[in-house]
Amino acid sequence: GAGVSQSPSNKVTEKGKDVELRCDPISGHTALYWYRQSLGQGLEFLIYFQGNSAPDKSGLPSDRFSAERTGGSVSTLTIQRTQQEDSAVYLCASSFLSSGRGETQYFGPGTRLLVL
Amino acid sequence: QKEVEQNSGPLSVPEGAIASLNCTYSDRVSQSFFWYRQYSGKSPELIMSIYSNGDKEDGRFTAQLNKASQYVSLLIRDSQPSDSATYLCAVNLGGDMRFGAGTRLTVKP
Numbered sequence: 001g002a003g004v005s006q007s008p009s010n011k012v013t014e015k016g017k018d019v020e021l022r023c024d025p026i027s028g029h030t031a032l033y034w035y036r037q038s039l040g041q042g043l044e045f046l047i048y049f050q051g052n053s054a055p056d057k058s059g060l061p062s063d064r065f066s067a068e069r070t071g072g073s074v075s076t077l078t079i080q081r082t083q084q085e086d087s088a089v090y091l092c093a094s095s096f097l098s099s100g101r102g103e104t105q106y107f108g109p110g111t112r113l114l115v116l
Numbered sequence: 117q118k119e120v121e122q123n124s125g126p127l128s129v130p131e132g133a134i135a136s137l138n139c140t141y142s143d144r145v146s147q148s149f150f151w152y153r154q155y156s157g158k159s160p161e162l163i164m165s166i167y168s169n170g171d172k173e174d175g176r177f178t179a180q181l182n183k184a185s186q187y188v189s190l191l192i193r194d195s196q197p198s199d200s201a202t203y204l205c206a207v208n209l210g211g212d213m214r215f216g217a218g219t220r221l222t223v224k225p
Contacts, residue, residue, distance in 0.1 A: 033213075035215075041217065042204065042215055042216060042217035042218050043160070043204065043215040045213075045214075045215075091159055091160075103148070104150065104162055104165055105150075105162075105206075105213070106162070107152075107159040107160050107161065108159060109158075109159050110159050
């Protein structure tokens with residue numbers, strides 16, 4: 001079956017531009033997560049969506065970052081006025097149900113963002 | 117103190133040996149524990165999950181959980197060069213998932 005998909009796979013942008021990253025979770029998965037991974041580093045939690053509940057935005061590093069999830073499926077992560085320190089791999093994951101964020105997460109291939 | 121701690125490595129073992137990866141966590145109410153493998157340039161993929169104290173075996177992989185001591189480990193038997201990757205420990209901390217920084221494993225032929 002289809003896994004988590006993300007687009008674009010790579011994105012090069014100039015400092016100050018806005019970027020949008022897309023995630024299409026596994027069909028039927030109600031929970032969706034965004035993480036950021038800098039080179040050689042671990043996963044940094046950004047935001048979590050569960051069903052129709054208000055998203056957990058506690059990991060967003062600044063107000064330049066926002067995300068939405070339409071119709072309980074596809075999610076878009078937007079970074080406004082990008083900075084060079086935003087360069088990283090942005091990973092999306094989804095899971096089935098969630099009593100918190102403890103269920104098995106299935107990751108997409110990631111979007112590699114480079115801000116020049 | 118970090119919520120989920122792993123030795124960053126690198127851990128190097130010869131082919132055929134047992135690789136032992138360890139993870140400690142801070143929250144005693146944690147109920148769910150996961151090991152993910154991440155090859156260089158790729159996204160993490162689930163290897164094993166464990167929820168109860170003791171050992172759980174799946175092929176060459178064995179996860180061990182000790183809630184009293186707050187650690188979870190992953191043993192890889194008969195290590196192969198294809199096992200060379202970063203291994204991420206993930207813990208459900210009171211309903212909130214946290215990942216360790218990962219341990220880089222190299223299996224030398």
